[in-house]
Each structure stands twice: as C-alpha cells, then as structure tokens.
Amino acid sequence: MAKSDFRKNEMMFVEVTGEGVKCVEAVKVNGEGLHNLIKGVVGDGKEIRFLLDNWVTCDPLKAKFPLLFNLEKDERVCVNDRFSVDVGKFDGLWQWARRLVNRGELMEIEELNNLLEGITTGNKPDKWLWLGGKDNLMTVRDVKPSLLGNKDFSNGYVVVWCKWIPKKCNLFMWRAAMDRIPTKLALKARDCFSNHLTCVLCGDGGESIDHLFCECGMAARIWHAISSWCNIPPFFIFSIKDLLEFHEILGKNKTKKNALKGIIMISCWYIWKSRNEIIFNNFSVSATEIIQNIKSLGFLWYKVEENIIV
Ligand SMILES: [Zn+2]
Structure with missing residues (x-):
C-alpha cells in the first residue's frame, strides 16, 4: 500500500460527521476538544462537510451561522454540494426549510457570501490539517501520547x-x-x-x-x-x-x-x-x-x- 493511501486511511478515523461529532468532541487533547484541532482544506469538496466541519474558519459554519443552519434540510451536505460545478464557487443554493425572511437570516447569508467569496473548489481531494502538532500533519503517532x-x-x-x-x-x-x-x-x-x-x-x-x-x-x-x-x-x-x-x-x-x-x-x-x-x-x-x-x-x-x- 502506498504511503499516501495509508495517510488517507488514517483519516478515516477522524471523519467528523453526525454522531461522530459527539464522539470526537468528547475526546480531549491537552484540554482542547479534538474536533477543534482538525481543519479541512478544500480540494474537490467531496469530503468536507459544509456546515459541520471546520474549514473556512476554526469553527464550523453551523456555529457561525446558527439561523441558516436551522433552516438547512440536509445538515450533512459536503462543500461540493453547495458549490457550482461549472465555476467551483459558492452558488448559494441551499435546501431551505423555508425562504429567508427575517433580518438576522438575511444578515447571516450576506456575511456567509462575503466569507466564501474567493474560495473555489478544484480537482484534488480535500485535505485535513492537524492543528495540534508540527507540520499540520496528523498521524496516529503524534496524537497518541496526549490521548493515552x-x-x-x-x-x-x-x-x-x-x-x-x-x-x-x-x-x-x-x-x-x-x-x-x-x-x-x-x-x-x-x-x-x-x-x-x-x-x-x-x-x-x-x-x-x-x-x-x-x-x-x-x-x-x-x-x-x-x-x-x-x-x-x-x-x-x-x-x-x-x-x-x-x-x-x-x-x-x-x-x-x-x-x-x-x-x-x-x-x-x-x-x-x-x-x-x-x-x-x-x-x-x-x-x-x-x-x-x-x-x-x-x-x-x-x-x-x-x-x-x-
Ligand atoms: Zn500494517
């Protein structure tokens, strides 16, 4: 097995989705929630969850934009689900439970549009950075001593x-x-x-x-x-x-x-x-x-x- 495949497989352990979020949030590394130490770098946007993972900022979008999060029907969507296939940019297409009406919701969508301006998806796979160690690479060897x-x-x-x-x-x-x-x-x-x-x-x-x-x-x-x-x-x-x-x-x-x-x-x-x-x-x-x-x-x-x- 190639070294790169091995790295990819290691990352299976840290996929942060749904119930996995609760599981990973419960794990602390030096007092810090493990989920705070993992950040996605967008490639093709197929792995990073648009709302649940840390990728644009050090917090997931669900925390930064709670009103929009409450209106999203599919909270597990990936970044590429919300980005245009043609130009690889945020296209604003959501699965809203209803239209945005109040001032707070409209302010959040405007702020989100500003935040995502300039971010594009590409052809390479998404990557994950480990913020808790040197080189931003997460390996089992790096994290193990803190967790054990x-x-x-x-x-x-x-x-x-x-x-x-x-x-x-x-x-x-x-x-x-x-x-x-x-x-x-x-x-x-x-x-x-x-x-x-x-x-x-x-x-x-x-x-x-x-x-x-x-x-x-x-x-x-x-x-x-x-x-x-x-x-x-x-x-x-x-x-x-x-x-x-x-x-x-x-x-x-x-x-x-x-x-x-x-x-x-x-x-x-x-x-x-x-x-x-x-x-x-x-x-x-x-x-x-x-x-x-x-x-x-x-x-x-x-x-x-x-x-x-x-
Ligand atoms: Zn082996």
Whole structure:
C-alpha cells in the first residue's frame, strides 16, 4: 500500500460527521476538544462537510451561522454540494426549510457570501490539517501520547468477555489486551526474532498490537467497512483498549452494544488469523476477503447464539 493511501486511511478515523461529532468532541487533547484541532482544506469538496466541519474558519459554519443552519434540510451536505460545478464557487443554493425572511437570516447569508467569496473548489481531494502538532500533519503517532494519558494500562485491565462469540476469540482479545500475542515487535523485545519487523498486511510500519489493530492501513479499511455495515460513525481508535470500549460509546442499546462488541472482537481475531496465513502459509489475503469473512462469521455465530437462547 502506498504511503499516501495509508495517510488517507488514517483519516478515516477522524471523519467528523453526525454522531461522530459527539464522539470526537468528547475526546480531549491537552484540554482542547479534538474536533477543534482538525481543519479541512478544500480540494474537490467531496469530503468536507459544509456546515459541520471546520474549514473556512476554526469553527464550523453551523456555529457561525446558527439561523441558516436551522433552516438547512440536509445538515450533512459536503462543500461540493453547495458549490457550482461549472465555476467551483459558492452558488448559494441551499435546501431551505423555508425562504429567508427575517433580518438576522438575511444578515447571516450576506456575511456567509462575503466569507466564501474567493474560495473555489478544484480537482484534488480535500485535505485535513492537524492543528495540534508540527507540520499540520496528523498521524496516529503524534496524537497518541496526549490521548493515552488517562488510560489504564496496568495489568489490572479487565476484558469483559462476549458470550455470543467463540471462546477462541475471547481468549485472543484477552491476550491481545495484555500485549501477549507474538507480534514481531513483541518477539524482538524478547530476543526471539531477528527478521524484518514490517507488518505483512500493509507493508508499512513495525508489527505491534497497536499497529495491527489501530494504525495499519488494512485495519483502517476493515474498521471503515465494519462501521458502514453496522451503521455507526467511523471508528476513532488509538489502542486495543479503545477497541474494547468502543461499543459502549456507539452502541445504541444493550443488544446493539453486545453485537458490536462481538463483531469488533471477531474482526481482531480474524485480522490476526489472516496475518498468520500470510506469514506461515504464504497466502495472499485482500481486505475485501477479510471483511467478507468477518461479516459471514459474525452473522453465523450471532444467529447460532440467538437460536440457542430462543
Ligand atoms: Zn500494517
């Protein structure tokens, strides 16, 4: 996988949309809401949300123009939805719930027109700047130390098992949470490995637990697919323990939380299984195959458990 693709995949974790906004707003970096530290730079305008993301100023337009925001029918529109295709400029076409009538609304639209004058869209993809570090580039490595300050990394961390998935998946997660699976970096630390340390799934980065399940380009694709499949906001994770707690933030009720928890555990177990197939059996495994198999196993095991309970 090319380095640029990897960067793009990393950004999947920080897409700030809908419920994702709440999730990201809750995350603080040095006391600052994480969403305040991410700013879009307009390219083709297809990724940046016109009203919800920070892009023209350091606040989203919904905060700067609350009256207009209240009248917009589709709050998730992207920048290119509101810019003319022909000239790439703001065209003022909104999906208003009604016409603008009062003075406050008219003043806001005038101010917005002034603000967006001179901004154009182009052909290159949108970019995201990380305002919390040097070079304005966001990498997992940059943000991780700030975010992990209040996490429990002691051996006392308890993995609560998921009952509807096989014991082998629960056991695997328990060992992974304690950093007890034999990744290349773990083996090297114990003087048991001297070959290349590169991750075989993405070919980029040393193979550690956090890399395999959080930083890896392959993992990013998998989590992106899983979030779409489960109809939840994109994952925002920096460590294996984030994965183990993620269902609590985004699961809508107890049943869905339990289902999401199991799917995440199956995914981790299957990522490790695929990694072993590549290393020990010389198989080539694609992200699409892994995602399909995770979905099939998840569906099958969930149904089996459901039938047992019924
Ligand atoms: Zn990797």
